[in-house]
Amino acid sequence: MVKWFWQRQPQGRKLQLRSRDAATDARRVDFEELAPEIDTFLGQAAYLQLGYFETLSELIALTPELAQKESLSRAAGAALIKHEELVALIRDRGDDPTSLMLPFREPLDAFRRATHGVRPQETMLSVHITAGMLDDFYLALSASYGDTGRRVAVILQADDDREAIVDIIGATISSDPEWKSLLAMWGRRLVGDTLLIARAALRPPTLAIADEKKVEPVFTDLMGAHSRRMDAMGLAA
Secondary structure: OOOOHHHOOOOOOOOOOOOOOOOOOHHHHHHHHOOOOHHHHHHHHHHHHHHHHHHHHHHHHHOOOHHHHHHHHHHHHHHHHHHHHHHHHHHHOOOOHHHHHHHHHHHHHHHHHHOOOOOHHHHHHHHHHHHHHHHHHHHHHHOOOHHHHHHHHHHHOOOOOOHHHHHHHHHHHHHOOHHHHHHHHHHHHHHHHHHHHHHHHOOOOOOOHHHHHHHHHHHHHHHHHHHHHHHHOOOOO
């Protein structure tokens, strides 16, 4: 049976920011050739952070425990700060943030609906997993955009305050062992939809076999980081 490259055994490498001056880094150069236009990159990145904020805000309303509400509010606040800083960067470039984000509203809203769980705990896991993977992906892409990309990297590398979500999920699993298999299965389901969003950001969205080989190391890194996130929660990736 043929396996897609993201289904192969992850190598455990961590994503690294690559200097634009590192001309000898063939892997980075190959990946840069597939990077989207900078307006696409910025519009998608900014709208994704707004989506994380919106989902986390919904979770706050659904969560009865005050301590958990407070933890979720910190994560929501961190996403909002990243969104606002990306919007400020777009304005600094002389562009209109709404115009850049609008083309991605429909597909990214559909993605959020597809990864919205029936239970709040599933949706919390969705935010932690999908935001982690896509932040890593956009961080890898940022090396393609010079000074603007470096500014984006600083924004994306700021504290996301999502460790509280990990603690909530851990407490949920401890309260009832059945949650472990349920959330592990849900976490595995999230991967396909998240990788499709990442793939759709590339230029072109449909890649030839040669281009697949260029992005394979980056997606392998994404899967390795995903496995580590799942392992940290005691869930099988």
